[in-house]
Amino acid sequence: MSKDVIIACDFNSKADLMAFLENFKEERPFLKIGMELFYAEGPAIVKEIKARGHKIFLDLKLHDIPNTVKKAMSVLSDLDVDLSNVHASGTIAMMEGALEGFTKKDGSRGLLIAVTQLTSTSEERMQNDLLIHKSLEETVMHYAKNTKIAGLDGVVCSPWEAKKVKEVCGEEFLTITPGVRFADGDAGDQVRIATPAKARELGSDYIVVGRPITQAKDPVAAYRRCLTEFLGGNA
Numbered sequence: 099m100s101k102d103v104i105i106a107c108d109f110n111s112k113a114d115l116m117a118f119l120e121n122f123k124e125e126r127p128f129l130k131i132g133m134e135l136f137y138a139e140g141p142a143i144v145k146e147i148k149a150r151g152h153k154i155f156l157d158l159k160l161h162d163i164p165n166t167v168k169k170a171m172s173v174l175s176d177l178d179v180d181l182s183n184v185h186a187s188g189t190i191a192m193m194e195g196a197l198e199g200f201t202k203k204d205g206s207r208g209l210l211i212a213v214t215q216l217t218s219t220s221e222e223r224m225q226n227d228l229l230i231h232k233s234l235e236e237t238v239m240h241y242a243k244n245t246k247i248a249g250l251d252g253v254v255c256s257p258w259e260a261k262k263v264k265e266v267c268g269e270e271f272l273t274i275t276p277g278v279r280f281a282d283g284d285a286g287d288q289v290r291i292a293t294p295a296k297a298r299e300l301g302s303d304y305i306v307v308g309r310p311i312t313q314a315k316d317p318v319a320a321y322r323r324c325l326t327e328f329l330g331g332n333a
């Protein structure tokens with residue numbers, strides 16, 4: 099898969115999603131379906147969007163005992179999404195279970211990645227709230243290494259950790275980075291943020307962008323701005 103912008107479709111109904119997608123007459127963006135939309139509309143929404151020709155990142159961030167995650171991922175594997183995720187903090191055994199469940203009998207599967215530390219988490223909150231007495235970078239690298247050991251394809255991290263993840267886990271190991279904001283944008287609840295251009299400079303493979311596009315007055319223009327900044331001359 100080549101570098102791309104993934105739009106986080108954090109809507110609570112199919113109607114809102116469809117109204118948003120109506121804006122896109124020329125492009126077929128890579129879309130992320132997360133908990134909000136999936137809990138509201140169920141697996142049918144994934145099938146419908148897929149049938150319209152969009153690539154899909156199904157972001158349900160599973161985190162449970164290995165057996166439960168394995169079985170849940172096995173159910174999700176039937177949706178044939180391009181990309182899905184779990185939490186790396188669920189342990190290596192849990193990620194191995196996830197991978198096993200996500201792999202079909204014929205050996206085929208979508209890409210599977212793990213969330214290291216949420217981009218809304220600062221080093222201070224990680225140390226105080228989660229009692230992880232390491233630097234944020236060390237923690238993200240530790241989770242990235244665990245993710246690689248478990249055989250997954252990459253991690254979710256902030257753009258600021260992408261370069262180091264590649265140094266530690268290899269150039270082929272994917273970095274999917276939310277926490278993206280335009281230079282003149284509002285951070286909202288995100289903490290470890292970077293612009294699309296910075297994410298490109300730092301080596302992200304995919305940027306995940308929600309509100310800067312979905313809440314924009316002109317979502318198509320905002321999407322194109324992301325593509326241009328992130329892909330540079332290749333947009």
Ligand SMILES: O=C(O)c1cc(=O)[nH]c(=O)n1[C@@H]1O[C@H](COP(=O)(O)O)[C@@H](O)[C@H]1O
Binds near residue numbers: 106132157277
């Ligand atoms: O796994 C994710 O997609 C994710 C991980 C993370 O660390 N931070 C993060 O923001 N996300 C998701 O990325 C999207 C970011 O949305 P905006 O903050 O609106 O751009 C949301 O749908 C989050 O659920």
